[in-house]
Amino acid sequence: MSPQLASVLPSLAALRGHDLLSSADLSREQTFALLQLAAELKSGERCIDLRGKTLGLIFTKASTRTRVSFTVAMARLGGQTVDLNPSVTQVGRGEPVADTARVLSRYMDALAIRTFAQDELAEYAHWATIPVINALTDLEHPCQALADLLTVQEAFGVSDGQGGLTLAYVGDGNNVAHSLLLTGALLGVNVRIGCPSGFEPDPALVERARALAGERSAIVVTHDPVAAVRGAQALYTDVWASMGQEGEQAQREAAFQGFCLDEALLAEADARAIVLHCLPAHRGEEISAGVIEGSASRVFDQAENRLHVQQALLAVLLGGL
Ligand code: CP
Numbered sequence: 001m002s003p004q005l006a007s008v009l010p011s012l013a014a015l016r017g018h019d020l021l022s023s024a025d026l027s028r029e030q031t032f033a034l035l036q037l038a039a040e041l042k043s044g045e046r047c048i049d050l051r052g053k054t055l056g057l058i059f060t061k062a063s064t065r066t067r068v069s070f071t072v073a074m075a076r077l078g079g080q081t082v083d084l085n086p087s088v089t090q091v092g093r094g095e096p097v098a099d100t101a102r103v104l105s106r107y108m109d110a111l112a113i114r115t116f117a118q119d120e121l122a123e124y125a126h127w128a129t130i131p132v133i134n135a136l137t138d139l140e141h142p143c144q145a146l147a148d149l150l151t152v153q154e155a156f157g158v159s160d161g162q163g164g165l166t167l168a169y170v171g172d173g174n175n176v177a178h179s180l181l182l183t184g185a186l187l188g189v190n191v192r193i194g195c196p197s198g199f200e201p202d203p204a205l206v207e208r209a210r211a212l213a214g215e216r217s218a219i220v221v222t223h224d225p226v227a228a229v230r231g232a233q234a235l236y237t238d239v240w241a242s243m244g245q246e247g248e249q250a251q252r253e254a255a256f257q258g259f260c261l262d263e264a265l266l267a268e269a270d271a272r273a274i275v276l277h278c279l280p281a282h283r284g285e286e287i288s289a290g291v292i293e294g295s296a297s298r299v300f301d302q303a304e305n306r307l308h309v310q311q312a313l314l315a316v317l318l319g320g321l
């Protein structure tokens with residue numbers, strides 16, 4: 001174990017039994033420590049044993065990365081996963097969340113939930129007596145942001161404000177943008193969101209990010225994509241129409257013209273800039289094929305890092321440290 005990790009382990013131990021519903025549920029110290037633990041799990045410096053523990057997956061929306069990385073994370077730690085797809089459980093037939101959460105708490109050690117409303121996630125957490133993890137809601141995607149910032153750290157080292165790294169997100173002010181704002185703020189990274197008018201991140205989340213960043217870093221929302229990316233070390237984008245917004249695809253494609261992360265925008269960034277995308281990506285819409293396949297792209301390292309940060313998270317929430 002690294003000396004840095006040893007010194008912050010008590011802050012991680014305090015998370016045992018807790019939920020992760022929002023990126024802001026972690027303190028600054030816990031966010032740094034989780035990424036440090038994830039890096040040590042990735043390098044093989046550290047092993048965790050979760051034998052006998054079971055994670056339930058309740059996914060109301062499609063998923064490749066989150067579903068598979070949670071399943072493989074539990075397997076690597078010696079635990080198991082049960083897929084509680086709502087279409088084959090009573091969840092899909094309307095059994096109340098209050099009953100489902102209490103029953104599953106008698107069988108499982110944690111639940112990872114992907115759904116639409118943050119309130120539904122919070123209701124699971126209210127009734128469950130085991131940790132509940134946000135595996136994406138319409139409001140946030142905290143596990144994604146942890147993997148994203150680990151990828152930024154791998155490229156540039158650990159930022160701690162005072163003129164440190166800048167991450168520029170170009171596109172819809174959505175769930176992914178919200179968690180990037182919060183986790184970036186906690187880690188002292190400057191976060192700039194470049195979005196069309198009408199597609200800004202939730203103002204309450206922006207204010208929360210500013211409060212978390214304090215004097216350490218700047219949180220900026222702009223309607224100018226070039227201003228957003230200028231000089232930035234990490235460029236990020238996500239789909240223009242998220243799951244549940246498919247009916248708005250055509251209207252959004254029109255509104256987001258000029259916000260494609262293409263070669264021209266990349267040329268405005270720091271010469272060392274890396275390109276991130278949570279995936280799945282729509283080439284030719286929010287990102288050009290050349291940029292996602294180009295030398296700056298780190299999207300597959302980023303996808304891999306979901307596995308490492310989720311192993312760290314499961315270890316911490318399930319008391320495996
Ligand atoms: N990035 C991400 O969450 O991917 P999935 O929707 O495939 O889980």
Ligand code: NVA
Nearest residue numbers: 174238242243278279
């Ligand atoms: N914003 C996207 C992220 C997918 C991982 C969505 O919610 O569909």
